[in-house]
Amino acid sequence: MARTIISVADLSIVFDTPQGQVIAVDRVTFSVAHGEFVCIVGPSGCGKSTVLNTIAGLETPYSGAVIVDGKPMQRPRPDVGMVFQQPHLFPWKSVRKNIAHGPRMLGKSRSEARAIADGLIEMIGLNRFADAYPHTLSGGMQQRVAIARALANQPRVLLMDEPFGALDAQTRSVMQDSLLELRDRIDATVVFVTHDIDEAILLADRVLIMSAGPGRILRDLGVDLPRPRSNAIMLDPAYLALKKDCLDLIRSEGRRAFDQSSAG
Amino acid sequence: MKRLNILVGALSIPLFVVAWEVIARSGIVNAVLFPPPSVVAVAVLEWVRSGQFFLDLGASLYRVVTGFVVGAALGIALGVLTGQFALVSSLLSPLFHILRPIPPIAFVPIVILWFGLSETGKLFLVVWGVFFTVWLSTHIGVQKVDRGLIRAAQMLGTPRRQMLQEIVLLGALPYIVVGLRTAISISFYTLVAAELAGAFAGIVYRIEIAQQNLQTGQVMGGLAALGLMSFVADRLFAAVAERTVWWR
Incomplete structure (x- = not known):
């Protein structure tokens, strides 16, 4: 196992809103090994972008810690790069x-x-x-x-926050393929946030599935599909089996959250 | 249809001048109070030939340009500070918001008390008028700079100083430019007030002297000169602005 480059330990993030404090991220723990490509998937509002912003040093933890390359993240650092949903x-x-x-x-x-x-x-x-x-x-x-x-x-670490989310479907799949290609040529660990399960499985070595309200990690799923990959992999039976796992998990979680909120 | 519009547009001013000439010469109106354009033209020519025109133009231009530059520089500098730093804003914004709505012309009496009829008093009035408009637009512009640009710049290791000088200032530039353009017309308003209050040279001063001597032609010529100055200043600025904020 390669050495750990990102370690997120017991991270909680609380936002002050007019309705009181809201727990956006609830005791999230995971680590990313050097060179790994990790996708964080989850519904909107599950806190996945907040987790990413904290790794970027743009957001401060309420409790817990984020350590990148041995040093705690307190503010943006040039060894951690970020691509946002909008190009900015x-x-x-x-x-x-x-x-x-x-x-x-x-x-x-x-x-x-x-x-x-x-x-x-x-x-x-x-x-x-x-x-x-x-x-x-x-x-x-x-x-x-x-x-x-x-x-x-x-950067040692490249963070990507739904970078293809604002693009049309065709451009998105072209961009995904070129990111796969690009990734083989750069020496960076990537954490990629998306709500698109296909995108996550296509790109990642590991997929972290998050649930909403409060944001927690439901499952840490290894993606053992061969590389190099491209969009063509989406018809592979192994790919489809993985996708089914993810969808089942998200569906049952969605039902639980829905029942909970209608009961409350 | 479009060609007709252009033709009519080109005739707009000549038609007006001809109508004016005809009416003024017809005897319907008092030609002393309402001289025809030909008389105005002669008055302007006389003004130019005596050399007095250029002294007046120089005096007025100096006041307007210096006042504008100083007021705009102060406005931009303080606008960046109040827009960027909440503490500076808490200290200064309430004060500026009380002073800003007072029409600058209303300061003429106290400016005369303070500075007499000196150039300093006139510059003060123009600077005062320009400052608040530019300050407010810069302040708003700085606060409206795309947060995404700031975050992107932060992630790239942009130091604080560069952030302020480059990202914040250029991000706010579209707003600042609008403020500066408004301030151009304000600088002419305040120039008029400053010269009417008493001066020894200047376009508006000349208008006032001509009025006292019942030289209505020269009064009108002075108005035309003032209008032309203001118009040219606005167009020049628009051209410069287009090149400055070309990415819009």
């Missing part, structure tokens, strides 16, 4: 300058940063658009740039 590209910067932003902020010279950016632009296949501005790109292209921008600081 700097609209006043070209594709190249967006990607070069991180290296520049870490003190790399203009030419070093440019070289890093150009390498990544090549990797995401947007050579023709290096000097284009974000508003001229399609949603899928913008998200590619966002991924490249997050990779420019060579």
Whole structure:
């Protein structure tokens, strides 16, 4: 077993709302080994994005701890990169300058940063658009740039919060395949949040299934499908069996939560 | 249809000038109080030829430009501070919100008490008028900067200083630009008040002197010059703004 790079221990997160305190995440514990690709799946409002934001250092734990590469996460760190659901590209910067932003902020010279950016632009296949501005790109292209921008600081950990959630189905499956390809070429541990079970099984080595109200981990599921993978795997019997497991679990949990809320 | 619109549009001002000339010369109105455009043109020509026009233009431009630049710089700087830091906002925003609704022109009497008829008093009025508009739009702009951009920049290791100078300031720029454009017309309002209160040169000062001498032609010429200045300033700014916030 490779060494642990992310360890989430007994993490709880509580939000103050006008209706009082709400437990968004309830004593969640898991760890991720170096090089692993872990997907967190769950219905909206189950706290999966909150868990991810805490690993990113954007959110502070109410109790428990998040340790990345031996150090507790207290604020964003350049060794932990993040791709959001929206690309959030700097609209006043070209594709190249967006990607070069991180290296520049870490003190790399203009030419070093440019070289890093150009390498990544090549990797995401947007050579023709290096000097284009974000508003001229399609949603899928913008998200590619966002991924490249997050990779420019060579993070140990790449966090992805439903990065393909806002894309149309066709673009999404293209993006999934290129992420699978990309992943073989980078040396980063990935934690990927999605509500799409197909996406999770396709991409992940492990799937963490979360339930809502309060957010807890229901099941930690290994995905032993052969790599390299692509969207074609979705017809494989082993894939379908895994998917059935997940769906059954989520359905029974959904029924329980529903009964509970209608009884309460 | 479209061609007709363009044709009529091109005729709008010439038709107005011709109508004015005809009415003023017809004897229906008092030509001393309502001189025809030809008389106005002669007055303006005389004004320019005497060299006085350029002194007046220079004096007014100096007040408007200096006041605008100083007021805008203060407004942007304080707007970024109050927009970004809650403590600074708690300290200053209530004060600014009390002072802001007082029409700047109402400060003319006290400015005369404080500064007399000096240039400082005139600059003060323009700066005062410009400041609050730019401050408010910057403050709002900074608060409306896309949180997603801030988070993305944080994740990329952007230090605090760069965050403020680059992400926050550029993120707020579309709002700031709108504030600056409004402030241009405000700077002309306050210029008028400042020069009417008493000056030794300036376009509005000249209008007032001409009025006292019953030189109605020159009064109208002065109005036209003031309108042209304000118009050119607005168009220039619009052109600059389009290049500054080109990503929109």
